[in-house]
Amino acid sequence: MIAAFMFAMLVLGVPIGVAFALVVMAKADAWNIDVSSLASIPYDTVSSFPLLAIPLFLLGGELMNRGGLIRQLTAVCDALLGWVRAPLGYIMILASALMGAITGSSVATVAAIGGTVGKEMTARGYPLGYTAALNASAALLGVLIPPSIPLILYGSVVGVSITQLFTASIGPGVVMMLAFCVVHRLVVGRVLAGGQELKPAHSPRQGPGREGLAKLLVRSIPALVLPILVLGGIYSGVFTPTEAAAVAALYALAVTVIGRLTRVGELPGIFSRAAAASAAILVIIGFTSIFNRAMVLEQIPQNIATYATTLTDSPLVFLLVVNVALLLIGMVMETNAATLLMGPLLAPAAAKFGIDPVHFAIILVTNIELGLLTPPMAANLYVAARTVGSNVISLLRYLAPFLLAAVAVQALITYVPQLSLWYRYIP
């Protein structure tokens, strides 16, 4: 009954955080939830230092995007990869990875890269559907390449080191990037007329030459420094992930203002856009936490763990079941909400099977991320289609190979723990 009520609310389009909170309100008595805790739980959840990273990374991304720094990163990728066949596809993948190293958000990556590289791909003869499909798929790197908002969420609700999670996601991120490059290489011959990109008259494709490349690199140093600053700061132990987010935002602000890449008058708009995007995520984090608390009070995670161990004693079978379940959940739930709900529910069961908590976090988050490519709740597809100007149906025609590649990488992540835990083998 309660599941049907929740399902109906979600289908109607009630905000996800609100739907979960309403369910808890309706069942507060039965679940022994004190009414006064309805306010204190979301307040305690959002007043958390690690979660500060989310608005600050989103602000950094917004400043980078509005200040044109993303365009500079794209130009560098273009100069470096211009010599290969059909380079724009690779540029989109690489630029998405770089954008992911700044914002930690998949949907933000779709919008930023689709709006820049996507337009150029269309001008060079790529079908809109293919451009949108590649844009949506490559943006998965926005979460897999650290920093990553879902990993921050997972780390803070399950109690795993966020720095370790970021380190662990590098290997899977690189493999996913290579997998998308291979798919692009294999299918681009059929996608492009004559298997080659057009050379539009308005922007002739000529390599910048050695001198030009050097100038471009020098001009792009401020943009290229940011990912190094963020990741270098975290891994060298100078910053926590939250502090790295603040440094990134401050740096992007300084570069865009001092470099006159944006007018000071535009800053309030940039801040308000980042604030609204952050608020939408924080609402989910705050109000789904009540549902999480109810689940814990009802001992649901423990029951799932016990039930799973009675079904099988094989961690491989358990992981397979988890993979399928999370794929289905990712289809109908928003990524951050699904991470917040499923992380605390499944982590105890994974621990019972002896699965490393860091490895399990990467499995869970990547698995849920695939949901961004699988309708009905496929934010990447919808945002990519809107940004590139395609329709969703023509996008779907080109999506299958990228989705299959992502599923194959997911299987690798699941069954080859060394891919995530590589850093433990380095003396």
Add this chain to the structure above:
Amino acid sequence: MTVTALETRRAVPGGWLDATELRIFRAERWLCSAALVVMLVAVSISVVARYFNLPIPNVGEFATVAMSPLAFVGAALCTFLQEHIAVDVIKLVRSESVQRVVRGAVALSLLAFSGVYVWVGYTFFEESLHSGETLIDMGTPVAVPVFFLFLGMVLMVFHAAMELWRVMAGRPAATLGEAE
């Protein structure tokens, strides 16, 4: 998720209630942006203070306090902008009457939700005010961030009620004024 709606929406002429809602929205937007600025400054200062071993107290506390207006007043802001994250599958149905019913149902659920939260938020605020509890580093009264929970929910009630009224009057969803 991106807030392009801020730039793209255009005005629907309305009465004093619409004008009031727009003014409230602008105040919410200002407050949320200010919260973001506070976070940025506070965390940056704490990084510098720690790195250079400066004798500055942990102002990072202000950043966590600022999360409260960003999240809860931001919830009201998202209600007005219709920027909440939701499963948008029903929007694929093109029927106007279905969309109207759905808008009404969503507004009602938001109203019920925020109505309950005005009550529990006020109770929580009153408790934290009377307890005199403060945060550890800078001594900020806990009642300050808790107040924003209550305020955000009051504002959300207002936006949800306005949306419900618009649905019943057969008017389109809220949009920003031409001034935006």
